[in-house]
Amino acid sequence: MISYVLFILSLNVNLVHSNAWKARMNEVSHIRSPLVRAVYQRLKEDERQRNDDHHYWYSFDRARVSADVCECFIQSHQDAETEQFLSNCYEKADWIFTQLYHSIAKSILSWFMTSTSINGLLQRGSMFVFSDEQLRQLLQIGVGWEGQNMLDLGAGDGRVTEKMAKYFRQVYATEVSSTMVWRLQQKNYKILGLDEWDNGSVSFDLISCLNLLDRCNKPMTILHSMKRVLTTGVGKAIVAVVLPFKPYVEQDSTDHVPEENLLIQGQGFEEQVQFFIKKVFEPAGFVVEKFSRLPYLCEGDLHQSFYALDDAVFVIKPNS
Structure with a gap:
């Protein structure tokens, strides 16, 4: 058994997908080694995923929402930039020694660091929310468009921020993790x-709030603050929310339950999207310009090359 493990760990990336590798794996598939x-x-x-266009990541049943919600929907698909991210995930997952190192390091560091900080330290687990083309469709801007400034709330390692940053002269960000x-x-x-971005000293042409509302303690407070500091007349916000909505507060909460619980209702993706528009964004003083269904992708590990969640990505603006 040990010889088989050593055999696997000694393989380089090019050999991993060779016929010899696949034949060898068929021989050892009965071994109990985890x-x-x-x-x-x-x-x-991975072989199955490479041959899948993942159309279900983008599907949206218009019959389940009202006509005004339908008008705002943008149909997306798995484009070249998304495919490139997935390709990079497959490649990184094949770095066996690196993945083993990450697994061991994470098990040790988790005793005194959050998962977010660990990922930042190890430079692993980068996210993908939208491609450049998908972003421009949502914001209704051209390739050469340029805004004054933007703010990314909970920016993480900044990989997603980079997609938006090239369209703005000045980029601001907030982040709880000191490593990030x-x-x-x-x-x-x-x-x-965290107590500075909404003090009124700076207004923003764009505020991004990507997959944050289900991880923060006061989501409605954040929405009201965003509305207050968007640049009058031109300011917009891009908000991504994982559905089904399952809030979990990683920091500053003993029970991981937010102080402001949105209590999202709806049996499926479409119904929860409509609830967000009618019962969250509109009462907070926003109108929805556009939205799309996109996969929220994360680089994987030894067990999976990538992880995917269902994201509703909204572009909203103040209603007055």
Whole structure:
């Protein structure tokens, strides 16, 4: 058994997908080693995923929402930039030694660091929310469009921020994790404190709030603050929400339940989208310009090359 494990770990990336590798894996698939089995099952899943256009990631049943909601919907698909991200995920998952190192390091660091900080330290688990083309469709802007400034709330490692940053002269960001703040500073983004971004000293042409409302303690307070500091007349916000909505507060909460619970209702993706528009955004003083259904993708590990959640991505603006 040990010889088989050593055999797997000694393979380079090019050999992983060779016929010899696949034949060898068929020979050892009965072995109980968790490592061998994890790699084998991931390779089988990768082969299936590579031949899938993932149309279900983007599907939306218009018959389940009202006509005015339908008018705002943008149909998306798996484009070249999304495929490139997935390709990079497959490649990184094949770095066996790196994945083993990450797994061991995470198990140790998790005793005194959050998952977000660990990912920032190890430079793993980068996210993908939208491609450049999908972003421009949502914001209704051209390739050469340029705005004054933007703010990314909970920017993480800044990989998604980069997609938006090229359209603005000045980029601001907030982030709870000190490790992620360090990563953002490396990209020369201006970091604002959690009690500083909404004090009125700066207004923003765009505020991005991507997959934050289900991870923060006061989501409605954040929405009201966003409305207050958007640039009058031109300011918009792009908000991504994982559905079904399942809030979980990682920091500053003993029970991980938010102080402001949105209590989203609806049996499926479409119904929860409509609830967000009618019962969350509109009462907060926003109108929805556009929205789309997109996969919220994350780089994977030894077990899966990537992870995917269903995201509703809205572009909203103040109603007055």
